[in-house]
Amino acid sequence: MFRSLRFRLPALLLAAIVLAGLVSTAIAVSVSKRYAQTTLRKEAFRQLGREAQGINQIYTKHAGGKPPDSQELESASGDQIYYVRRAKGIDLFPGPTRAFTVLPRSILDFRRILAGDSVQFEFTPPGAKTRLLGFAKPVKLGPQVFGAVILARPTTRLNQGWLPFVWRLLPAFFAGILIAGALGWYLSRRITKPVLVLSDAADKVASGRYDVAVPRVSGHDEISHLSERFREMAAELQAADALERNFLMTVSHELRTPLTAIRGHVEALLEGVVEDEEARSYSLEVIRLEAERLERLVGDVLDLAKLDTHRFSLLREEVDLERLVDRAYSAFGEEARRRGIDYSRSITATPVLETDGDRVLQVISNLLANAFRWTPDGGRVGLALSQVDGTIRIAVDDSGPGIPLDERERIFRPFWSRDGHGTGLGLAIARELAGALGGEIELRTEAGKGSRFELVLPAMKSD
Ligand SMILES: Nc1ncnc2c1ncn2[C@@H]1O[C@H](COP(=O)(O)OP(=O)(O)OP(=O)(O)O)[C@@H](O)[C@H]1O
Numbered sequence: 001m002f003r004s005l006r007f008r009l010p011a012l013l014l015a016a017i018v019l020a021g022l023v024s025t026a027i028a029v030s031v032s033k034r035y036a037q038t039t040l041r042k043e044a045f046r047q048l049g050r051e052a053q054g055i056n057q058i059y060t061k062h063a064g065g066k067p068p069d070s071q072e073l074e075s076a077s078g079d080q081i082y083y084v085r086r087a088k089g090i091d092l093f094p095g096p097t098r099a100f101t102v103l104p105r106s107i108l109d110f111r112r113i114l115a116g117d118s119v120q121f122e123f124t125p126p127g128a129k130t131r132l133l134g135f136a137k138p139v140k141l142g143p144q145v146f147g148a149v150i151l152a153r154p155t156t157r158l159n160q161g162w163l164p165f166v167w168r169l170l171p172a173f174f175a176g177i178l179i180a181g182a183l184g185w186y187l188s189r190r191i192t193k194p195v196l197v198l199s200d201a202a203d204k205v206a207s208g209r210y211d212v213a214v215p216r217v218s219g220h221d222e223i224s225h226l227s228e229r230f231r232e233m234a235a236e237l238q239a240a241d242a243l244e245r246n247f248l249m250t251v252s253h254e255l256r257t258p259l260t261a262i263r264g265h266v267e268a269l270l271e272g273v274v275e276d277e278e279a280r281s282y283s284l285e286v287i288r289l290e291a292e293r294l295e296r297l298v299g300d301v302l303d304l305a306k307l308d309t310h311r312f313s314l315l316r317e318e319v320d321l322e323r324l325v326d327r328a329y330s331a332f333g334e335e336a337r338r339r340g341i342d343y344s345r346s347i348t349a350t351p352v353l354e355t356d357g358d359r360v361l362q363v364i365s366n367l368l369a370n371a372f373r374w375t376p377d378g379g380r381v382g383l384a385l386s387q388v389d390g391t392i393r394i395a396v397d398d399s400g401p402g403i404p405l406d407e408r409e410r411i412f413r414p415f416w417s418r419d420g421h422g423t424g425l426g427l428a429i430a431r432e433l434a435g436a437l438g439g440e441i442e443l444r445t446e447a448g449k450g451s452r453f454e455l456v457l458p459a460m461k462s463d
């Protein structure tokens, strides 16, 4: 389960979100801390300075009389009040000074107080533990400096400025994680659901069940593309599977037909049923023709199998293409005459190639056989040999029905035959052969008007 995308994707998303949250909180904390150390500190000194000024005024007003109650003043200001005496004997108030806490002079740079300056500093009062921010202001009567009044507040109070901010961040952080987590879960489900469905479908296809229903994924993203291609692939596999089965049936049917004919004639001959010489030679001729048909079928299947596995050897010989085209042409002359087909030949080049002549002839004959098969009586079939820009072209064109757009690729596949009468091997073999000879077969066709199949070979003598 933990290996499944369904789990890993949301987990990864959540981990990334938590990490991002932690990093941004850490940044927020450090920024607010620095803010506390500079801005809040400055602000604290400013407040302490104002209060020190006020307390200073109260002290000087009371000078020489009863000192004001520092505890009352402290609770009114919220900060601590200290006093530093210039020297023993120089007292602002006569009598005991217990009313306020007196600190030793060493607690601050007293020379600056004597010079009449205020002093901002940090200190720990003797016997105490907390560190304080202090603002000291000289207490003067006329030009005489008596000491300094210090207003102080614990440094920890600075944290009160930013810690609540961090605490307030926390729920926002968790709410963010919750929302992002839910969103991540939803998104990853959206992504993984079709992937899981596809993976199920792929399992079925792998086990040979091509009729799986691959659901359509909406949108134009990679997953919808993948599912579209997958659907096409499954359909092609299904078609290929059907073709193969169809082929097996065709082949066994094709094999059985001549075999049945041969057996029938052989039995008749054996039993002496055929008596006159003419009937006997007719039987023998049928047997010969049917055996030829069988041979051709078996040869085709073998050829294709060999071409498929590249265990195919080609001869290299000087081939006079004009003579070869002539041979192919005359093989169909009789059929053309019988069916009233306008059968023509055009030769505009007389190249000699180093190639396998029998194979070239096989390709041309295949193309011609197709042209004759699909051209209606009284139609037109042409054979042309030409040389164009380093290529030799042998074109077979006809006035047959042409080939619809969606069949133009399919017709070259093995076992594909529109009417089911042929084996569908002719063009597959022709294309494989053309490739083996270093060329290709080009097709130009217009449905309803005719087709032009062209064997294109490189004109260079292959070395
Ligand atoms: N000249 C053509 N005009 C129209 N359709 C053609 C033509 N040549 C081929 N085809 C189409 O291509 C299909 C495949 O041709 P191919 O030669 O591979 O097989 P076949 O002729 O049916 O069988 P085979 O050649 O093995 O006896 C044909 O069934 C036909 O539908």
Ligand SMILES: [Mg+2]
Pocket (backbone or CB within 6 Å): 366, 369, 370, 422, 425, 426, 427
């Ligand atoms: Mg054919």
